[in-house]
Amino acid sequence: MRTKVKTITSEAKLTRILDAFAQELVESSDEEIFAVATDLGMDLQKWSSAFAGVTYPARPQLSDFFDLEALQARLLIDKKP
Amino acid sequence: MPSLVDKRVIRPAQTALALDLVNEMDLLRLKTIARVYARGLPPEVTWEDLLQEALTRVLVGSRLRPEGVTMVAFVAGILRSLRADYWRRAVRASANTDTVRIDHESDESLAIVMSDPSPGPERALVALQELSAIRQLFAADPTALRIIEGLGQGLLAEQIRRSTGLSKTDYDSARKRMRRTLLREGLTCEPR
Numbered sequence: 001m002r003t004k005v006k007t008i009t010s011e012a013k014l015t016r017i018l019d020a021f022a023q024e025l026v027e028s029s030d031e032e033i034f035a036v037a038t039d040l041g042m043d044l045q046k047w048s049s050a051f052a053g054v055t056y057p058a059r060p061q062l063s064d065f066f067d068l069e070a071l072q073a074r075l076l077i078d079k080k081p
Numbered sequence: 082m083p084s085l086v087d088k089r090v091i092r093p094a095q096t097a098l099a100l101d102l103v104n105e106m107d108l109l110r111l112k113t114i115a116r117v118y119a120r121g122l123p124p125e126v127t128w129e130d131l132l133q134e135a136l137t138r139v140l141v142g143s144r145l146r147p148e149g150v151t152m153v154a155f156v157a158g159i160l161r162s163l164r165a166d167y168w169r170r171a172v173r174a175s176a177n178t179d180t181v182r183i184d185h186e187s188d189e190s191l192a193i194v195m196s197d198p199s200p201g202p203e204r205a206l207v208a209l210q211e212l213s214a215i216r217q218l219f220a221a222d223p224t225a226l227r228i229i230e231g232l233g234q235g236l237l238a239e240q241i242r243r244s245t246g247l248s249k250t251d252y253d254s255a256r257k258r259m260r261r262t263l264l265r266e267g268l269t270c271e272p273r
Contacts, residue, residue: 058127
């Protein structure tokens with residue numbers, strides 16, 4: 001009898017691995033997170049880089065530094081003859 | 082004159098935190114999971130967007146948490162379905178261009194337009210690149226690589242242990258190392 005050969009697409013394989021990784025992370029303990037953060041030099045305070053992309057944007061945006069509405073109003077005033 | 086209106090935009094993660102739906106550690110867990118599920122998605126779909134979108138769905142109540150499921154596991158499920166949604170939409174968009182017409186004895190009224198249900202070459206290539214990046218991430222840990230290979234084939238823990246000849250202790254310590262590597266990768270401040 002011939003052995004059945006099952007071919008797995010790379011996408012299916014990737015999905016299974018990502019699901020398994022996600023499950024591992026769901027089960028990770030606070031202690032493990034804390035230990036890794038300490039290794040990375042993160043102190044896990046509110047504005048720690050660990051929270052980049054979570055409680056504040058990972059990439060700084062123009063609106064973080066400038067009041068764009070005020071800037072636009074100013075540009076309109078400048079444009080007026 | 083200072084504005085009377087507070088124009089700050091509160092992020093869904095901050096709202097979820099304020100409402101005690103999650104704590105800080107849960108948010109960090111979810112950040113690492115969002116980064117896992119963002120693997121292989123195009124650059125315009127960031128892990129940050131996936132995470133905030135998943136939390137928004139919880140906040141607006143479009144997804145309801147079943148009893149007995151932790152919030153982290155629940156949001157992880159939403160992240161997974163957001164990823165699947167993205168690919169479904171991408172396949173549908175490409176189906177509009179890549180279709181095969183099957184004519185029934187030249188009768189135009191019976192012609193069927195079918196799209197190819199298999200992943201396109203672009204998606205397959207992206208998956209191969211991601212698999213290679215994952216192998217690279219665990220390159221220093223051959224045991225972890227063998228476990229990952231087994232996971233990719235859909236094997237259960239017991240089957241992986243049997244096929245690799247790993248003892249339960251070795252398997253568990255390898256999983257612990259893998260978790261640590263994933264946390265390390267997920268907590269860094271790289272935007273993607």
